[in-house]
Amino acid sequence: xxxxxxxxxxxxxxxxxxxxxxxxxxxxxxxxxxxxxxxxxxxxxxxxxxxxxxxxxxxxxxxxxxxxxxxxxxxxxxxxxxxxxxxxxxxxxxxxxxxxxxxxxxxxxxxxxxxxxxxxxxxxxxxxxxxxxxxxxxxxxxxxxxxxxxxxxxxxxxxxxxxxxxxxxxxxxxxxxxxxxxxxxxxxxxxxxxxxxxxxxxxxxxxxxxxxxxxxxxxxxxxxxxxxxxxxxxxxxxxxxxxxxxxxxxxxxxxxxxxxxxxxxxxxxxxxxxxxxxxxxxxxxxxxxxxxxxxxxxxxxxxxxxxxxxxxxxxxxxxxxxxxxxxxxxxxxxxxxxxxxxxxxxxxxxxxxxxxxxxxxxxxxxxxxxxxxxxxxxxxxxxxxxxxxxxxxxxxxxxxxxxxxxxxxxxxxxxxxxxxxxxxxxxxxxxxxxxxxxxxxxxxxxxxxxxxxxxxxxxxxxxxxxxxxxxxxxxxxxxxxxxxxxxxxxxxxxxxxxxxxxxx
Ligand SMILES: Cc1cc2nc3c(=O)[nH]c(=O)nc-3n(C[C@H](O)[C@H](O)[C@H](O)COP(=O)(O)OP(=O)(O)OC[C@H]3O[C@@H](n4cnc5c(N)ncnc54)[C@H](O)[C@@H]3O)c2cc1C
Numbered sequence: 001x002x003x004x005x006x007x008x009x010x011x012x013x014x015x016x017x018x019x020x021x022x023x024x025x026x027x028x029x030x031x032x033x034x035x036x037x038x039x040x041x042x043x044x045x046x047x048x049x050x051x052x053x054x055x056x057x058x059x060x061x062x063x064x065x066x067x068x069x070x071x072x073x074x075x076x077x078x079x080x081x082x083x084x085x086x087x088x089x090x091x092x093x094x095x096x097x098x099x100x101x102x103x104x105x106x107x108x109x110x111x112x113x114x115x116x117x118x119x120x121x122x123x124x125x126x127x128x129x130x131x132x133x134x135x136x137x138x139x140x141x142x143x144x145x146x147x148x149x150x151x152x153x154x155x156x157x158x159x160x161x162x163x164x165x166x167x168x169x170x171x172x173x174x175x176x177x178x179x180x181x182x183x184x185x186x187x188x189x190x191x192x193x194x195x196x197x198x199x200x201x202x203x204x205x206x207x208x209x210x211x212x213x214x215x216x217x218x219x220x221x222x223x224x225x226x227x228x229x230x231x232x233x234x235x236x237x238x239x240x241x242x243x244x245x246x247x248x249x250x251x252x253x254x255x256x257x258x259x260x261x262x263x264x265x266x267x268x269x270x271x272x273x274x275x276x277x278x279x280x281x282x283x284x285x286x287x288x289x290x291x292x293x294x295x296x297x298x299x300x301x302x303x304x305x306x307x308x309x310x311x312x313x314x315x316x317x318x319x320x321x322x323x324x325x326x327x328x329x330x331x332x333x334x335x336x337x338x339x340x341x342x343x344x345x346x347x348x349x350x351x352x353x354x355x356x357x358x359x360x361x362x363x364x365x366x367x368x369x370x371x372x373x374x375x376x377x378x379x380x381x382x383x384x385x386x387x388x389x390x391x392x393x394x395x396x397x398x399x400x401x402x403x404x405x406x407x408x409x410x411x412x413x414x415x416x417x418x419x420x421x422x423x424x425x426x427x428x429x430x431x432x433x434x435x436x437x438x439x440x441x442x443x444x445x446x447x448x449x450x451x452x453x454x455x456x457x458x459x460x461x462x463x464x465x466x467x468x469x470x471x472x473x474x475x476x477x478x479x480x481x482x483x484x485x486x487x488x489x490x491x492x493x494x495x496x497x498x499x500x501x502x503x504x
Contacts, residue, residue, distance in 0.1 A: 003029045004330045006161045006171040008149040008184050011038070012125060013298030013315035014177035015132035015143075019057065020323025022139040023432035024476075026330050029171070030136070031163060035146035037133070041205045041234070041275040043125040043312040044070075049396030050313045051117035052413065053320050054131075056429040056478055060116060062131045063123060070122040074230045077216070091387065092394040094308060095363035096218030096225055097378050103387035110397045115416030115424050125312060149183060154293050172330060175295045175322070177315075180282075182300035188291050194284030194303075194354065197243035199361060201305065204256045204276035206233045210268040211260075220371075223262035225364055233274070237263045240365055243280045251276035281305040281361045283354045289318075289343040297322055302350040307360040310353045313396060318346050324432065324476035333455065333501040345401040356393070404498075405491065407483035414474045420462035429478065433457050434500060436492075437472040445471045445489045451503025452496050475499060 005021055007014045010032030021028045054063060091101040106114075136143060144163075151162040152174055159174040176184025185192060216229040225238040237259040253273040260268050285302040289295060298315030322342050328334035363374055380386040392398050396413075403411035417425040417437070428435060436449050438460040449458050456473070463469070473482040473495055482495035496503075 001158055001172050002169050003027055003171040005029070005173045005175060005326065006031065006149075006159070006169060007175045007177050008161075009176065009178035009182075009298075009300070010034075010133070010143055010145065011177060011179060011298065011315075012129050012132060012312055013300075013319050014175070015129060015136050016053070016316050016319035017175060017177060017297055017323055018136045018141045018143070019132060019139055020320060020432060020476075021327055021330075022136065022141045023057070024324055024327030024331075026327045028141055029169065030141060030143045031147045031149050031161075032143060032145050033148035037126065037129055039126055039275055040277050041124075041203055042277065043128075043306070043309060044230075044234075045122050045309055046128065046316075047309070047313045047395050048114065048118055049399065049413065050316045051119070051121070052115070052416070052426065052478060053316050055115065055117035055416075055426045057135075057432065058430040059131060059135060060119075062134075063127075064119070066127040066131075067119065067121065067123050070124065070231070073232075074122060077229055077232055091391045092308065093218060094377070094381060094390055095360035095374070096220075096227070096307075097374070097381055098217055099381050099387050099390050101391070103382065103384060104391040105384055105388045106391075108388055108392065110392050111395075113415030113417055114397075115418075115426050117416070117426065128312070149178070152184070152187065152294075154188065154291075156292070159293050173293050173295065173326060175297055175326075176300040177297045177319075178300050180299040180303040182296065184294060185286060185296055185300050188294040190291060190296060191287040192284045193287060194282070195358065197280030197282040199238060199240050199281050199305070200242070200244045201236065201238045201279040201281075202251065202256055202259050202276065203236045203279070203306075204234075204251070204270075205274040206235055206253070206256060206270045206276075207272035207274075208233060208235070208257075208260075208268055208270050210266055211235075211264075214264055214266055214268075219264070220366055221264040223265070224366070226260060226263045228264075235260055238364060239263060243282070244278055247278065247280075251278055279306055281357065283358055285347070285350050285354055289322075289346060290339060295322065295326070295342070301346075302354065304354050304357040305361060307357050307364075308394065310356065310394075314350060314353050317349060317396070317399075318342075320477040321346050324434075328455075328501070333504075335498060335501040338499070338501075341401075348402075349399055401479055403479070403481060405482055405495065407480075407485070409472065409480045409483040412480055413478050414472065414480050417461075417463045417465065417472075420464075423461075425474070428457075428459055429474070429476075431457075432476050434476050434481075435459055435474045437461060437463075437469075437474065439463050439465065439472065440468070440470045440487060442470055442487070442489065445492065448489060448492050449496065452500050454504060455500045456496065473499075
């Protein structure tokens with residue numbers, strides 16, 4: 001083999017996966033057909049789960065400066081606008097119904113021990129990609145830009161990957177992180193069932209005139225929905241007259257201006273277009289994320305409208321779930337079936353996101369009945385319970401993998417436990433390894449883990465948990481594989497076997 005893994009696509013998901021694999025000692029090549037990073041305006045924020053993924057790998061300091069810059073821009077823009085926009089930091093929106101964070105009960109047990117990751121919210125996709133690309137390079141990942149994957153032949157032992165129709169690389173595994181129109185997905189014959197598009201959305205970063213009269217935030221206009229903000233010149237429109245006739249045609253300033261005029265009814269002029277994209281509500285998901293030695297991650301595995309801002313989060317979640325499992329498979333210690341748990345764990349979350357976005361499109365329509373329903377949902381989301389429900393859904397704190405185990409924490413993302421020495425759990429996960437927390441100074445627990453040294457680190461710490469935990473086994477992706485209270489370590493050995501193979 002020339003390479004352990006080839007990743008097609010150097011977008012955020014391909015880059016995050018490459019970092020995870022390289023951290024685990026895997027030889028990885030990323031091929032990206034664009035010679036320079038894509039500057040098209042896309043995601044403008046990430047959720048708590050994604051923030052945690054970055055935090056656990058030590059990327060928080062790199063993100064802080066960018067987040068601060070973006071937050072300052074948003075505050076300034078909101079202060080300059082009239083009514084309609086949120087007056088406090090929004091927790092997010094559902095179908096354009098903005099919900100402020102001050103209505104949310106952050107004392108809810110689902111938000112237990114949320115650490116500093118919560119501060120990574122307002123960050124542009126381009127900034128995420130730049131930080132991940134720098135990190136990948138630091139770790140020794142080879143990223144070949146301006147190189148396209150043009151074909152591949154997969155067999156039982158590996159994949160021959162053809163690049164630019166003139167070079168072949170032999171790899172153990174191929175991952176398609178090549179976006180919604182994934183060549184890898186189509187070529188490998190993955191099924192991609194779902195629902196057809198019915199709307200056209202447009203998002204652009206512009207210089208414009210005539211928009212000062214428009215309130216900030218999501219607005220219903222005569223011809224659809226629009227948003228002006230949260231940063232100057234950022235415009236989003238949604239029209240319900242079917243998908244675009246030609247999805248590949250370049251988006252022009254005239255198209256954005258026409259659409260903005262139709263939906264807002266205002267006399268706006270787009271004087272300059274910095275970046276623009278079109279999107280639809282095409283909602284599809286691969287029925288499995290693995291076919292033999294070919295895997296899918298991110299938009300390649302699932303597409304949907306961007307409402308509610310979940311796509312990037314979903315893809316980063318795929319990458320951190322797949323990374324350590326594929327690394328274990330490459331290194332030869334993966335227990336039976338480990339790689340297939342990638343689909344079993346991630347597919348249901350993708351399915352939820354598709355449903356979440358479909359529900360929003362349904363509620364955005366402007367007919368009389370939908371408007372009436374929208375008012376009801378608006379009322380509900382502005383109750384304490386409604387706001388807390390939305391915050392829990394959007395943040396990802398409710399995502400739980402189907403992992404066997406008696407303790408209620410099993411399968412959940414680990415709380416960012418605060419330890420007696422002042423450190424927090426996330427600071428101990430930078431090396432990308434699993435971690436067994438010994439919270440009761442338990443010799444038996446440490447002894448049990450001896451056979452897995454090298455794959456599972458052990459950390460003896462004191463932590464004020466209620467009820468008192470004996471130990472917690474945290475997988476490299478931050479999810480809990482085992483937890484126990486009251487001095488018992490029953491089930492620990494089975495969990496170590498289940499996730500980290502036979503003892504060395
Ligand atoms: C308008 C809009 C707003 C959005 N807002 C949000 C938001 O607020 N929050 C959120 O979480 N998500 C949001 N998203 C979704 C988010 O942008 C995507 O989910 C995310 O980009 C997926 O990342 P990815 O790496 O899977 O795919 P991509 O970002 O599409 O990257 C795939 C890469 O693969 C490369 N590639 C493709 N084919 C080949 C090939 N054959 N060979 C080599 N390279 C190839 C492409 O050039 C590309 O760089 C939004 C999307 C849009 C369009």
